[in-house]
Amino acid sequence: MKDSSRRGFMGKAFGGVAAVGAVASLFAMKKSWDPLPSVKAAGFTTLDMSAYNENELVTEKWRGKPIFVLKYTADMIAKLDEKQKGRTIVVGSDHYMVNLGLCTHLGCIPSYDNAEKTFLCACHGGMYDFTGDVTKAPPPRGLDIPPFKIDGNALVLGEEGPEYKKMKETGVTL
Amino acid sequence: MAHFTKATSIKDWLNQRLAIEKVEKVMMSEYWIPKNINFLWAMGMVLVITFALLLVSGIFLLMYYQPNVNTAFDSVNYTIMREVDFGWLWRHVHGVAASVVFLIIYIHMFTGIYYGSYKKGREMIWISGMLLFVAFSAEAFSGYMLPWGQMSYWAGMVITNLFAGGSLHADGLVEWIRGDYVPAQAFLTRFFMLHVLLIPVAIMGLIGLHFGALRIPHVNNQDGEDIDFDVEADKYLKGDKAGSKVIRFANDFMAKDMMVVAFYLVFFFYLVFYHYGFAMDAVNFDPADGLKTPAHIYPEWYFLWSYEILRPFSTDIGLMAFAFAQVIFIMLPFLDRSPNTVPASRRGLFKYWFWAMLVDMIVLTAMGKLPPEGIFSTIGLVAALTFIGLWILLPIITMMEKKA
Numbered sequence: 319m320k321d322s323s324r325r326g327f328m329g330k331a332f333g334g335v336a337a338v339g340a341v342a343s344l345f346a347m348k349k350s351w352d353p354l355p356s357v358k359a360a361g362f363t364t365l366d367m368s369a370y371n372e373n374e375l376v377t378e379k380w381r382g383k384p385i386f387v388l389k390y391t392a393d394m395i396a397k398l399d400e401k402q403k404g405r406t407i408v409v410g411s412d413h414y415m416v417n418l419g420l421c422t423h424l425g426c427i428p429s430y431d432n433a434e435k436t437f438l439c440a441c442h443g444g445m446y447d448f449t450g451d452v453t454k455a456p457p458p459r460g461l462d463i464p465p466f467k468i469d470g471n472a473l474v475l476g477e478e479g480p481e482y483k484k485m486k487e488t489g490v491t492l
Numbered sequence: 493m494a495h496f497t498k499a500t501s502i503k504d505w506l507n508q509r510l511a512i513e514k515v516e517k518v519m520m521s522e523y524w525i526p527k528n529i530n531f532l533w534a535m536g537m538v539l540v541i542t543f544a545l546l547l548v549s550g551i552f553l554l555m556y557y558q559p560n561v562n563t564a565f566d567s568v569n570y571t572i573m574r575e576v577d578f579g580w581l582w583r584h585v586h587g588v589a590a591s592v593v594f595l596i597i598y599i600h601m602f603t604g605i606y607y608g609s610y611k612k613g614r615e616m617i618w619i620s621g622m623l624l625f626v627a628f629s630a631e632a633f634s635g636y637m638l639p640w641g642q643m644s645y646w647a648g649m650v651i652t653n654l655f656a657g658g659s660l661h662a663d664g665l666v667e668w669i670r671g672d673y674v675p676a677q678a679f680l681t682r683f684f685m686l687h688v689l690l691i692p693v694a695i696m697g698l699i700g701l702h703f704g705a706l707r708i709p710h711v712n713n714q715d716g717e718d719i720d721f722d723v724e725a726d727k728y729l730k731g732d733k734a735g736s737k738v739i740r741f742a743n744d745f746m747a748k749d750m751m752v753v754a755f756y757l758v759f760f761f762y763l764v765f766y767h768y769g770f771a772m773d774a775v776n777f778d779p780a781d782g783l784k785t786p787a788h789i790y791p792e793w794y795f796l797w798s799y800e801i802l803r804p805f806s807t808d809i810g811l812m813a814f815a816f817a818q819v820i821f822i823m824l825p826f827l828d829r830s831p832n833t834v835p836a837s838r839r840g841l842f843k844y845w846f847w848a849m850l851v852d853m854i855v856l857t858a859m860g861k862l863p864p865e866g867i868f869s870t871i872g873l874v875a876a877l878t879f880i881g882l883w884i885l886l887p888i889i890t891m892m893e894k895k896a
């Protein structure tokens with residue numbers, strides 16, 4: 319009994335130390351899989367908003383992801399309802415859709431139809447209007463809006479300006 | 493204490509140190525297999541051979557493949573395919589075997605389901621087999637990333653996005669898995685590691701478990717008969733080979749096994765030499781481009797059925813249906829409430845359940861390949877609901893089953 323309790327103690331002591339080591343190494347392993355600082359630092363893109371033409375979709379790149387930029391025509395602005403206005407970014411007197419060009423279903427890139435002024439995702443048939451709001455399932459919500467800050471005529475992606483914070487608060491984007 | 497004597501032969505020398513005769517008996521000449529089986533019992537050996545082909549061809553590919561986003565595509569499509577002597581052979585063997593291995597796995601699985609080989613002590617065989625299926629799926633997916641073509645990139649994007657869990661919106665988890673905001677260098681290198689080391693090691697361990705799980709309950713037979721292997725083995729060893737219900741694993745059973753393997757290899761190398769195109773998606777011969785989605789993103793044929801269960805629903809329900817489809821097969825021994833271990837044809841309603849499940853999975857596979865439009869969407873939805881419905885029905889119909 320005395321012997322076995324000594325061995326039991328040694329076993330438990332070893333087990334305790336090993337458990338601490340196991341948790342510590344799991345932590346290290348988790349951290350090793352994290353995105354690298356260099357990856358995170360390359361996360362800002364500045365767009366010159368005066369360079370875009372009306373109703374012509376331009377795909378920019380931010381954090382390796384496609385960013386849709388669409389300048390509205392006067393006709394499109396006139397047709398906006400309240401919900402669509404909430405998704406629109408106004409720089410100076412011009413109106414833009416600036417969205418993450420990845421379907422909110424599973425991340426394919428929807429394509430833009432100039433004539434119909436709609437987006438269609440070929441992967442699973444989801445559709446969006448020209449402001450990026452969803453009009454046909456399976457996507458659960460409209461296209462996401464990347465964090466942005468309006469800086470004169472430029473838009474800085476990756477920084478959170480007051481207009482973006484307002485969109486987040488009102489639930490326009492996640 | 494072990495007593496060593498001067499060896500009379502190399503065999504004796506080894507025998508004294510490694511007990512090779514004993515090992516040979518345990519593993520081969522006195523490992524007993526029922527006589528009452530058919531060619532479907534050879535699928536295990538066919539899978540072993542296919543795994544060996546994957547391993548050997550993989551070793552040769554590994555010598556020239558470069559896991560770098562700038563060079564991966566060319567290292568496969570230029571270096572291996574054009575520069576390396578017989579590089580095309582290893583690639584086509586690897587690609588065809590990766591596809592065919594799933595065909596054989598499905599045959600192996602449905603053979604087990606048909607003959608009730610997951611019951612009465614054989615539960616661990618089934619469970620370890622399903623774990624192997626999961627490991628092979630992960631192996632196939634991670635390998636598909638490596639050529640870094642358009643399908644590699646976008647399959648990687650779509651599948652890793654599944655881990656966001658729909659409305660849970662766990663983007664942090666997705667970025668953690670990728671090591672970046674999108675599939676990029678960190679993603680390629682870690683999936684390379686998974687494909688060539690971690691998952692193959694797991695597969696080899698699971699194969700050991702799968703074989704080990706067979707030792708105590710033994711191989712099932714065509715009638716699900718409860719054979720007393722000790723009695724039958726004794727009969728065989730006493731010379732009554734005709735009266736015994738069992739034969740030696742080697743060389744007796746293996747002789748027939750290898751004959752099936754031979755037919756299989758003819759088929760396999762026919763595919764490798766004359767028909768490898770089915771395993772080489774044309775879209776993946778465009779280099780990965782994060783700013784251009786291919787018109788249709790579809791997985792390889794062996795994942796289509798579970799993909800089609802995901803597709804017809806809204807994101808959250810689709811994900812739940814998909815998760816259900818991924819894990820439900822492993823539960824089979826516990827959802828089948830009948831004590832009968834006989835072929836499905838002698839099991840009342842289960843007979844219809846078996847064929848309905850098989851046909852439903854073929855329909856799901858076909859619909860998964862077609863664009864999700866019009867009538868195909870509807871058929872896909874019905875087939876997905878049928879799949880879930882069949883699993884809900886299974887405990888009920890098997891409980892009602894009479895003792896055979």
